[in-house]
Amino acid sequence: MALGTISEIDRELARRRIDPGSGEPIQRTSVMTHVAWVPTQWVEAAEDVLTGLADRHPSRTIVLVPDPDAEDGLEANAEVTSYPTGQGRMVCVETIRVRLSGSRAEVPASVVQPLLLPDLPVFLRWRGLPPFGERPFEELVDVVDRLIVDSTEWPDLPAPYAQLAEIFDRVVVSDIAWARTSRWRPQLASLWPGIEDVQTIQVTGTEAQANLLAGWLRSRLGHEVALGHEPSDRLAGVKVDGQPAPFPPGDRPDPADLLSDELDRVTRDRVYEEAVRAAAA
Amino acid sequence: MTETAEPQQENPLLEGLGLRRAPDPCALVIFGASGDLTRRKLFPALYSLAMRHMLPERFAVVGVARSEETDDEFRERMKEAVQEFGRDQFKEDVWDWLAEGMRYVSTDFADEGGEDRVVEALNELDEQRGTAGNRVYYLAVPPDAIATLIQEIGERRSTEGWTRVIVEKPFGRDLTSAQALNVEIGRHFDESEIFRIDHYLGKETVQNLLALRFANGIFEPIWNRQFVDHVQITVAESIGIEGRSGFYEQAGAIRDVFQNHLLQLVALTAMEPPIDFTADSVRNEKVKVLRALHTPGPKHVVRGQYGRGFVEGVEVPGYREEEGVAPDSLTETYVAAKLYVDNWRWADTPFYVRAGKRLARRETTIAIEFKRAPHPPFEITDDEGLRPNVLVCHIQPDEGVSLEFAAKMPGQGMTLRTVHMDFLYGGAFRTGIPEAYERLLLDCFLGDTTLFTRADEVEEQWSLVDAMVAFWKRDKPTFPNYAAGTWGPAAADDLTRRDGRTWRRR
Numbered sequence: 001m002a003l004g005t006i007s008e009i010d011r012e013l014a015r016r017r018i019d020p021g022s023g024e025p026i027q028r029t030s031v032m033t034h035v036a037w038v039p040t041q042w043v044e045a046a047e048d049v050l051t052g053l054a055d056r057h058p059s060r061t062i063v064l065v066p067d068p069d070a071e072d073g074l075e076a077n078a079e080v081t082s083y084p085t086g087q088g089r090m091v092c093v094e095t096i097r098v099r100l101s102g103s104r105a106e107v108p109a110s111v112v113q114p115l116l117l118p119d120l121p122v123f124l125r126w127r128g129l130p131p132f133g134e135r136p137f138e139e140l141v142d143v144v145d146r147l148i149v150d151s152t153e154w155p156d157l158p159a160p161y162a163q164l165a166e167i168f169d170r171v172v173v174s175d176i177a178w179a180r181t182s183r184w185r186p187q188l189a190s191l192w193p194g195i196e197d198v199q200t201i202q203v204t205g206t207e208a209q210a211n212l213l214a215g216w217l218r219s220r221l222g223h224e225v226a227l228g229h230e231p232s233d234r235l236a237g238v239k240v241d242g243q244p245a246p247f248p249p250g251d252r253p254d255p256a257d258l259l260s261d262e263l264d265r266v267t268r269d270r271v272y273e274e275a276v277r278a279a280a281a
Numbered sequence: 282m283t284e285t286a287e288p289q290q291e292n293p294l295l296e297g298l299g300l301r302r303a304p305d306p307c308a309l310v311i312f313g314a315s316g317d318l319t320r321r322k323l324f325p326a327l328y329s330l331a332m333r334h335m336l337p338e339r340f341a342v343v344g345v346a347r348s349e350e351t352d353d354e355f356r357e358r359m360k361e362a363v364q365e366f367g368r369d370q371f372k373e374d375v376w377d378w379l380a381e382g383m384r385y386v387s388t389d390f391a392d393e394g395g396e397d398r399v400v401e402a403l404n405e406l407d408e409q410r411g412t413a414g415n416r417v418y419y420l421a422v423p424p425d426a427i428a429t430l431i432q433e434i435g436e437r438r439s440t441e442g443w444t445r446v447i448v449e450k451p452f453g454r455d456l457t458s459a460q461a462l463n464v465e466i467g468r469h470f471d472e473s474e475i476f477r478i479d480h481y482l483g484k485e486t487v488q489n490l491l492a493l494r495f496a497n498g499i500f501e502p503i504w505n506r507q508f509v510d511h512v513q514i515t516v517a518e519s520i521g522i523e524g525r526s527g528f529y530e531q532a533g534a535i536r537d538v539f540q541n542h543l544l545q546l547v548a549l550t551a552m553e554p555p556i557d558f559t560a561d562s563v564r565n566e567k568v569k570v571l572r573a574l575h576t577p578g579p580k581h582v583v584r585g586q587y588g589r590g591f592v593e594g595v596e597v598p599g600y601r602e603e604e605g606v607a608p609d610s611l612t613e614t615y616v617a618a619k620l621y622v623d624n625w626r627w628a629d630t631p632f633y634v635r636a637g638k639r640l641a642r643r644e645t646t647i648a649i650e651f652k653r654a655p656h657p658p659f660e661i662t663d664d665e666g667l668r669p670n671v672l673v674c675h676i677q678p679d680e681g682v683s684l685e686f687a688a689k690m691p692g693q694g695m696t697l698r699t700v701h702m703d704f705l706y707g708g709a710f711r712t713g714i715p716e717a718y719e720r721l722l723l724d725c726f727l728g729d730t731t732l733f734t735r736a737d738e739v740e741e742q743w744s745l746v747d748a749m750v751a752f753w754k755r756d757k758p759t760f761p762n763y764a765a766g767t768w769g770p771a772a773a774d775d776l777t778r779r780d781g782r783t784w785r786r787r
Contacts, residue, residue, distance in 0.1 A: 271297030
């Protein structure tokens with residue numbers, strides 16, 4: 001049944017928190033509110049990630065699906081998913097999916113704010129390139145503690161990094177593309193001091209990974225590092241002045257792992273911010 | 282281009298990587314490699330660390346025990362142990378990496394030539410695996426073998442690299458033997474090289490007690506005699522002695538659990554905030570508590586021994602019927618005491634503590650019971666009435682913290698009920714909880730002694746236990762005095778009842 005108001009969503013959540021078998025309330029546990037802005041074309045990918053996430057970060061997830069071309073309206077459904085704690089008890093997490101149609105898509109903060117869990121951090125996952133300067137994005141940035149993007153999803157890199165850098169003082173930013181380079185950065189760091197005067201870096205990976213790694217080296221080493229990029233859908237290799245860097249150990253993390261790791265962080269990542277600025281320069 | 286991990290401080294690329302300090306290359310030598318601890322705990326812990334790339338890149342393990350075994354047989358036996366007891370999915374490539382650096386030396390600990398063979402194996406591994414002369418010796422051996430081993434190891438310690446030694450509990454069997462052992466170890470090793478292990482300190486939930494107390498503004502101001510009525514600490518096991526009669530007949534509950542795990546929990550509960558989380562700061566505060574513990578008189582100590590009974594619906598034998606136990610054994614399988622910490626914070630606040638085997642359920646908890654509300658303005662209409670608030674730290678199982686408080690039942694009038702507000706580790710953090718031995722082994726490889734017991738702590742613990750045991754020599758208890766599967770002897774209930782209190786029941 002579609003829910004049309006915040007009160008209806010609240011009532012539905014309260015109803016679903018009762019175990020239908022025993023009639024007893026299921027324990028609710030929450031460490032954050034996770035807001036996801038998911039334009040229609042990203043819905044499928046976002047659902048996959050959310051499935052992997054719910055079990056690891058007990059939270060209230062609010063999935064906002066904007067549909068600005070439709071007639072004005074709000075249509076929501078609420079789910080409560082229980083899972084065992086391993087000690088014979090169940091705990092539940094909540095997912096609220098809201099379709100914001102017509103003009104409602106322009107003012108998402110007024111829908112999100114009454115649904116936030118009090119006093120817990122709020123994370124906003126924005127799928128695709130954020131419309132910097134536009135109302136929906138600007139409104140949500142102002143109500144969340146941390147913005148999570150994946151610059152791999154962005155066209156025309158590295159130009160958008162300059163706009164991203166402008167919001168660093170307003171909200172803490174995480175970039176999953178940056179997280180995907182996390183296994184490689186220690187490998188490159190291990191080449192110190194031989195890497196100190198590196199002139200070129202050749203990255204086989206996504207455009208975002210290549211730009212961010214180059215930006216990272218430039219900002220950390222304090223000099224220009226030329227970037228060569230060989231496109232690949234994954235970070236498959238890095239050469240420093242023509243020499244291959246050692247391949248990192250361990251398995252490549254899956255998208256849910258990457259988002260999950262970002263949800264564990266709450267502080268500002270200055271190294272990332274400087275890498276972004278250097279990538280955009 | 283050269284590849285090197287040095288020098289970390291000058292490397293700008295390391296900033297923000299959030300890397301843990303990497304342990305130096307080293308070889309771990311496990312004395313007692315054929316024992317249960319190695320199989321159930323140490324190798325599963327090493328595997329989990331290897332899986333997470335937390336072991337040194339250049340690492341080796343030498344197993345040492347009396348039983349004859351080849352390197353390959355040792356590897357195979359440990360592989361099965363990891364598959365059976367490990368918390369992670371078994372991955373061949375991770376195991377192969379670990380197994381490549383494994384060796385086995387069969388020797389009697391008293392055999393001098395045997396120790397030389399261990400040194401030969403280590404020297405070979407330095408060459409083959411690049412372990413750089415760094416050694417960790419894990420003494421998972423009976424207490425009477427420790428002094429000899431320490432001497433053998435001390436006399437042969439590597440001239441290159443560092444040497445550390447991990448000593449399993451029990452550390453001695455009384456104050457005199459513990460002091461003698463400390464002197465013997467001190468002859469060969471500095472305190473910073475000695476890691477007296479009490480695996481309780483490696484438990485996440487025990488460390489969380491420090492987080493709960495010192496990272497939250499709301500608990501510490503009321504964590505004292507003004508607001509706390511009393512503290513209850515329970516270390517209960519539902520299992521029996523599991524075939525360890527030789528050890529247990531000598532140790533009993535007081536040396537097996539009370540002297541170490543239980544007193545450490547008392548120290549962590551009662552300690553003052555350390556100025557930082559370094560080894561000496563934390564241990565200084567713990568030892569102050571242990572020094573402040575008032576020796577309980579005989580009326581404040583209860584010992585017990587289980588008789589036949591039922592655990593989880595299954596009939597189990599009494600302690601004296603266990604294999605290898607004397608039919609007239611006076612070894613205690615239960616001990617409870619009322620302790621006082623004689624200091625400004627805790628004066629006159631009782632700490633009721635108990636530890637035992639074959640109790641009703643496995644449970645380790647620390648319960649802080651606060652004083653009652655001074656003047657509830659309600660008419661209490663049922664037996665439940667207004668119960669005091671209790672903050673319970675569940676060390677195991679159901680790891681977490683719960684707070685009991687009164688709430689109004691819906692409806693007319695003012696009927697109150699006690700409700701629980703629970704924080705469950707498994708609910709809030711969905712990552713697996715690392716085993717205590719993972720944390721402790723890694724800390725030792727990193728040279729961090731914070732979660733290990735210092736010489737003066739061990740001696741203070743024995744000092745209290747010796748004083749308690751001294752009273753026991755004067756009387757002969759009537760054992761068994763509690764049935765397996767119950768919460769211990771009736772006299773333990775009297776211990777709290779005399780003060781108008783009761784043990785917590787779940």
